[in-house]
Amino acid sequence: MSKKSLVVLFMILCLGLFLVGCPKKSVVKEEPSTKQAAEAAAERERAARLEAEKIAKEKEAREKELARIREEEAKKAKEKEFERSLVGKREAGIAGEVFESKLLKDVHFDFDRYDIRPADTDILKENAALLMQYPKVKIQVEGHCDERGTNEYNLALGERRANSVRSYMISLGVSSDRISTISYGEERPLVSGHNEEAWAKNRRGHLVIVSK
Amino acid sequence: MVKKIFCLFWFLLVLVVLPAAEARVYLDINTPTFVQIPIVLSKWKGADTTPPGLPLKIYEILANDLTLSGFFKVIDFNRLPNPLKGKTGIPTTVSLAEWGPSGGEILLVGETAWKPGDPVVKIKFHLFDLVEQKHMVGKQYEGIPQALRKMVHRVADEVVLQLTGEQGVHNTKIAFANGRGEGKEICVCDFDGAEMKQITHNQSINLSPAWSPDGKKIVFTSYLRRNPDLYVMDPDGQSFRRLTSYSGLNAAPAWSPDGKKISLMMGMTGKSDIYTIDADGNNPKRLTTGHGNEASPTWSPDGRQIAFVSDRSGSPQIYIMGTDGSNVRRLTFEGGYNTTPSWSPKGDRIAYCGRVEGRYEIFTIGIDGTGLQRLTSNAGNNESPYWSPDGRYLAFSSTRSGGSKIFTMNANGLNQRPLTSAKGGESSPAWSRRLE
Numbered sequence: 196m197s198k199k200s201l202v203v204l205f206m207i208l209c210l211g212l213f214l215v216g217c218p219k220k221s222v223v224k225e226e227p228s229t230k231q232a233a234e235a236a237a238e239r240e241r242a243a244r245l246e247a248e249k250i251a252k253e254k255e256a257r258e259k260e261l262a263r264i265r266e267e268e269a270k271k272a273k274e275k276e277f278e279r280s281l282v283g284k285r286e287a288g289i290a291g292e293v294f295e296s297k298l299l300k301d302v303h304f305d306f307d308r309y310d311i312r313p314a315d316t317d318i319l320k321e322n323a324a325l326l327m328q329y330p331k332v333k334i335q336v337e338g339h340c341d342e343r344g345t346n347e348y349n350l351a352l353g354e355r356r357a358n359s360v361r362s363y364m365i366s367l368g369v370s371s372d373r374i375s376t377i378s379y380g381e382e383r384p385l386v387s388g389h390n391e392e393a394w395a396k397n398r399r400g401h402l403v404i405v406s407k
Numbered sequence: 408m409v410k411k412i413f414c415l416f417w418f419l420l421v422l423v424v425l426p427a428a429e430a431r432v433y434l435d436i437n438t439p440t441f442v443q444i445p446i447v448l449s450k451w452k453g454a455d456t457t458p459p460g461l462p463l464k465i466y467e468i469l470a471n472d473l474t475l476s477g478f479f480k481v482i483d484f485n486r487l488p489n490p491l492k493g494k495t496g497i498p499t500t501v502s503l504a505e506w507g508p509s510g511g512e513i514l515l516v517g518e519t520a521w522k523p524g525d526p527v528v529k530i531k532f533h534l535f536d537l538v539e540q541k542h543m544v545g546k547q548y549e550g551i552p553q554a555l556r557k558m559v560h561r562v563a564d565e566v567v568l569q570l571t572g573e574q575g576v577h578n579t580k581i582a583f584a585n586g587r588g589e590g591k592e593i594c595v596c597d598f599d600g601a602e603m604k605q606i607t608h609n610q611s612i613n614l615s616p617a618w619s620p621d622g623k624k625i626v627f628t629s630y631l632r633r634n635p636d637l638y639v640m641d642p643d644g645q646s647f648r649r650l651t652s653y654s655g656l657n658a659a660p661a662w663s664p665d666g667k668k669i670s671l672m673m674g675m676t677g678k679s680d681i682y683t684i685d686a687d688g689n690n691p692k693r694l695t696t697g698h699g700n701e702a703s704p705t706w707s708p709d710g711r712q713i714a715f716v717s718d719r720s721g722s723p724q725i726y727i728m729g730t731d732g733s734n735v736r737r738l739t740f741e742g743g744y745n746t747t748p749s750w751s752p753k754g755d756r757i758a759y760c761g762r763v764e765g766r767y768e769i770f771t772i773g774i775d776g777t778g779l780q781r782l783t784s785n786a787g788n789n790e791s792p793y794w795s796p797d798g799r800y801l802a803f804s805s806t807r808s809g810g811s812k813i814f815t816m817n818a819n820g821l822n823q824r825p826l827t828s829a830k831g832g833e834s835s836p837a838w839s840r841r842l843e
Contacts, residue, residue, distance in 0.1 A: 288590055288611025290632045307722070307744070309700075344767070345760055345790045346584075346834055347615060347659040348716055348723055348746040350635070351672060351679035351700040354656050358677040377634060378656055378674065382591070382612045 277329065281404065293335065293403040298325055302360060304398040306341070309355040311363050319360065322402060323367035330373075333406035336360045338378045339385070341394035346380055353378030360400035375405065443480040444570060446473060447511030447537075450484040452496030454520035462495075462519050465530065465559050468599070469515075472563035472577045475599055475815075477800075477822035478570065482511050501535045501542075512538050515566060526551060530558050534569055543569050556601060576795045580642065580839040581802050582606075582616035582625055583813050587832035593627055595642055598795075598815075600827040606644035617660045617669075618642075618839045619686075625837075626650060626660045626669060637671065637688065642839075650688040655679075659703050662686070663710050663730075670694075670704035670713055670730075681715050683730065694732035705750045705757070706730075707774075714738065714748040714757050725759055727774065738776055745770075747791045751798045751818075758782075758792035758801055769803050771818070782820030794818075795838050802826065802836035 281294040299322050302315040311319065326332060338357030340349040357376035365371050384397040448470055451462035466484075473479045484492055488508050496518045506514055517532035533545040546565060548558040560577035567575030577598055585594040585605070593613045596603040607613045609631055616627040626639045632649075637657045640647040651657045655674025662669055666686060673682045673691065680695045681704050695701045699719030706713055714727045722743040728735040739745040744762035751757065751771075756778075758771045763781075767788040772779045783789040787807030794801055798818060805814045805823075810831015816823040826836075 286589070288609050289630050307718075343788075344723075344744065344762075345703070345746040347672065347703045347791075348700075350614075350656055350658050351702040351716075354674040354677075354679045355700050358674075362677075376655065376674075376677075378679075379612070379630075382614070383589075 273328075277325070281407070284403065291405070293405050294407065295403055299334070299402040299404070301402070302400045303395060304356055304400070306343070306394070306398065307352065309338075309352060309359050311359055316363070319363050320367060323364045323369050326364070326369045326373065331407065332404055333373045333375070334402050335375045335377055335405045337383075337401040337403060338376065338380075339383060339397055339399050339401060340381045341397040342381050342384060342389070343394065344381070346382070349380035350378050353380045356398075356400050360402075444478060444513060445480045445482055445511045446513040446515060446566075447482045447487070447491075447506065447509045448473070448484060449487070449491070449514065449516050450493075450495040451516075452518045454518070454522075456522035457520055458523070461521060461528075462517075465517070465519055465555070468556060468559040468601075469517075469563055471599055472560060472575075473566060475824070476563065476567055476575055476577075477817040478567060482509060497531065497533055501537075501540075503537050503540050506535075506537050509537075512536070513543075513570065517562070521552065528552050528555055528558070530562065532562050532565075534566060556597065560597075560599075573797055573799075574841070576797050576800065576838075576841060578842050579796060580622075580842060581813065581815075581826060581836050582618065582627075582642070582839070583802075583804075583833050583836040584614050584616065584627075585829070585833045587810065587830070591832075591834070593625065594833075595625070596827060600825075603827055603829075604643070606640065606642065607647075608644075613638075615659045615835045615837075617662055617837050619662050620664055620666045620840060622840045622842050626662065628658045628660070637669070651684060651691075653691060661704050661706055661713075663706050664708055665710055668730075670706065672702050672704070681713065681728075681732075694728065694730070695735075696732065703747045705748050707750050708752050708754045714750055716746045716748065725757065725772075738774070739772065740776070741779060749793045749801075750774075751794050752796055753798045758794060760790045760792065760803075769801065769820075771801075780820070782816065782818075783823070786823075789814075791835050793836050793838050796840045800838075802838055804834045804836065806831075 280296040280298050285292045300318045336357040338353030340352050361374045386393045386396050451466045453462040470481050474481050497516045514535040519530050521528040527549050531547040534543040550558045563577045564575035579598045582595045584591045590610045592605050593607045593616050594605050612630040614628040616625050628635045629638050636652045637650040639650045658672045660669050660671040668683045670683045672679045679700050681701045682691050684691045697719045699717040702716040704713045704715045716723050717726050724745050725739040725748045742761045748757045748759045756771045761770050769782045769789045769792045787805050789805045792801045792803040802815050804811045812831050813826040813833045813836045
């Protein structure tokens, strides 16, 4: 076979391929079956939808997992924050060590009163929420008074203030065996001034942690 | 112990060397117009072997005692004209002609004998009425040197007895809480502020000391175990032990006159109530039942009633009840803050702290609610009055000179003076009975 005849044969084959391939296409194009086309489209759509759904579900699960991890980390961080916030307090002449935390906030009282001020209820709610989060923690509420009035009557007042705080936190769901009370009367002022500003700071219910 | 009994024996040995004149009351301290009696204290004499410092020391203690009593205007020998200034010891005769220029109505003369190494100090005194020109009393005391102050106090007590009809209270002690800044300790000193002793050393918060009626124990509140519990000890700080540890407050103890019970504030129910317990700390009985805050019980001298503070009416006021909690009645109606009652030893009056225009003042009131008297005014905050065992004086705390200090005054409010020269931080005085 000459080189020339090979070239011709190749060209014929190419043509043949062209002729075989083209007619099919032209058939679809030129003779469309509407029913078949709709079915195919629906099929594709369904597949696409399923695919999208699958992807969304996976994404959701991933995000959920991420959120869970984040939450856990936040909780751990908060736990660490709470643990980090604890400052040990030992006092001469008073047995044992207690811990103070800036996350457990004081409430304050009006002169010669022991009811929880409405503005202070949120503080106790936050304190209670924190305690609910740490069910092992036990606290002691200290009732304090300002320097005015007699030491003994102030002991009674401090007792009542401490118990007002305790009762309120129990009403918020904190178990009663987790909160003890102590009255210091006017014996442990926070600040030492002799004016209303100092007195207002000293009339307080102070929370300390007696058991972590 | 043997030594102790020996000391006591010597101290109790009182020799009456001259017959006492018939008792006559020179001074009715209950009259509002009473005037202090001018009493001349001539120079005391020591025996030849006695160090010269001793008669001077005795003189100083005695002059201070008589001044503190509030009944006398003491005329010091240094202020006497010659030759009276130079007269020492006990003269054989005393005449108005001779002593008239002294300006005194009563003359007290005395001598002492002791030399270093002697186990016993001797003190002898005589009292003369210069106006009526008669000998009133003469006595001699003997005791160990350490009991010198007690012996001199007995001389002063005897002088007070002769001139007022009732023995003085110079041999009494006052206990109180003391501390600036963190912590308070219990301290005890004599009526004249001498012999100050800190009897707790635990750095805790120690509050509200109260004497047993026999003067042999002091009960008080301490935060040693992170709860205000009751503790009891001897007045020298020995035999310290915990008496109660009920949950919540165990505070403001008051011993019953028969010594069998202690009334106190307890917080078992979540608020302060008045209770009684047995003297051993057992058998708590709740006497108050309402919703109020109850504080500061004090027994009537017959042991049948207790006065206390309650805010059941909306503000703290003084109430009286039976010792079983029955027959409660309100005593005070003046003012909006009346606390720390103290029942007088004669039973007729109650002293308390009341607020007037933002300040705290000492009042007394009859137990029927009449005869209200204000004893302090415009001198700092005055709190926690407590009667002397003869009912003639009150100890209280006052911030008039800066920090809170213990003061004493006559029961009519005269003669107010600080007990000690300490800097302040003192509170809650409690007066002992007369001590041997």
